[in-house]
Amino acid sequence: MKQGNAAPPVDPPSLAERIRLEMDSFTPSEKRAAHLLLSHYPFAGLDTVAEFATRAGISAPSALRFVTRLGFSGFPDFQKHLRGELEAQLLSPLAKASPTDKGQGAPALASFAEAVVGNLRATVENIAPAEFDAVVELLSDPRRHIHFTGGRFTGALARYAESHFRIVRSSVDFIEGQPALWRDRMIEIGRKDVIVAFDIRRYQEDVTALCETAAKQGATIVLLTDPWLSPIARVARHVLPAHIVAPSNWDSSAGLLVITEALVAAVTKRLWETAKPRMEAVERLRNQKP
């Protein structure tokens, strides 16, 4: 088995380049295949062998021999490689979008922020406005009781959300993730309740359990998670995924926070008639404290 094709770990010499280099050593049929591929790189190679061969004016076996000669184990393998290259290329402009990072210490903050900006863009792209609006609608329903919860790290986001919604509307609370702390509260959860759960990678079993229990009792689940979707997605009515990968050993929750803040903003606007007096009342209470 030819396996000269060392896996392309960080090596960007595109396949196209290699083909150009080896062009002379190709047979006539192979040259035709090569020319077709290069002239419509890499899309020509994404069809079936038959299609590729026909377009190149050769037979399927010749096309096969061509890709085998390039070191691939078969046509599917070849296509997989092309898709990989394409994906890397299309995704790189995003990573490349940070002109600031100079490779050394100082701009740690800058490059991190740039990555977060990329995450935010990607997050917004991937959330359907209708889905977002539906969640706003749900959280604006005064007859619903809203419960926020989250995991080890995301619990803080849930608290953040809760502290805002608590002022905008009534019937808002925070539930700790540990089962011992919510088991007995579940008796009151029903169709009128909404659970807003935050859960990203290293999905936490206790949060999942909470949501599953609540869902079973008829509660509506709203999930803020990562693009790989927490298992809670299985019982969630609405899922809002945020991109979280950052140049760090940790994931970034910025996308989740921004979704949260956008929700707060939208619901506040939606309920302005009732939210305004509430906010004023809170203000008054705070000022009179001293």
Add this chain to the structure above:
Amino acid sequence: MKQGNAAPPVDPPSLAERIRLEMDSFTPSEKRAAHLLLSHYPFAGLDTVAEFATRAGISAPSALRFVTRLGFSGFPDFQKHLRGELEAQLLSPLAKASPTDKGQGAPALASFAEAVVGNLRATVENIAPAEFDAVVELLSDPRRHIHFTGGRFTGALARYAESHFRIVRSSVDFIEGQPALWRDRMIEIGRKDVIVAFDIRRYQEDVTALCETAAKQGATIVLLTDPWLSPIARVARHVLPAHIVAPSNWDSSAGLLVITEALVAAVTKRLWETAKPRMEAVERLRNQKP
């Protein structure tokens, strides 16, 4: 066979957009498929149905029903369309300038995110790398004891920071803002302590009081605040301001969060030798729980 793939003349409504629009009319399984596709658009759809279905967490038939519902005659037809879109997009870098919906009915989330991006840029601009590095240095000193605190809303950020730093290093805790809860703890605060305080507009008197007391006893204060600077700035050794204005009745804490996450990333890297075993230990403890 000629590739009838007529280039869409002026028709750029990408499939992704349509999916977002129709998102709420989908069945649960279809939503999963849609989320997978959107989060890895369009590459997730270029694999086989089986692969696609597995990744989405659904069965192959459901995946099939999904693409049929979108109007395609079958999976190959669907893939052909995706490839067509990809080709069109890649061939016209101009089209990339305006990725999707712009201009008009800018969804609430999108415009909010844009504002946040602006805030992040401005925030990064206004923080001196030296200041940032100094804080990293300070938080990386294992002899220091780090305390996080914050106000009504920013307290959640302090918790978020604490939950990360707690894993990276020892001697980390969270202090509630209410004076009754910290008065007696102050006896232990001294030169070896660092207070990291989060405080933005509607600066909270109790947090200020906490920092002033701590500073008086020799603690080092690090302040994350807004550009107008919390009164805590008067006693703070380091000040990291973030832009917070958003199209909302509320301020956005995204800038503060990003600074926090960048600090966590930098300190983790800085202390990697000791942080790594700690992180592994936490992982182990968590896995053995059940």
Add this chain to the structure above:
DNA sequence: TCTTGGATGAAATTTTTGGTACACCTTTTG
């Protein structure tokens, strides 16, 4: 001119993939 060896494609074969029928379960409706 004959021989030889690589190159090529038609056809047969094998493998993989897409598609469908049907039963089960969940949810909705009367």
Add this chain to the structure above:
DNA sequence: CAAAAGGTGTACCAAAAATTTCATCCAAGA
């Protein structure tokens, strides 16, 4: 609370794609 409708997955089948086999062709050398 029962019946109906809709959604989902398992098991199966059909289609089509990839790959191999093998006869043929063509060019270079004896």
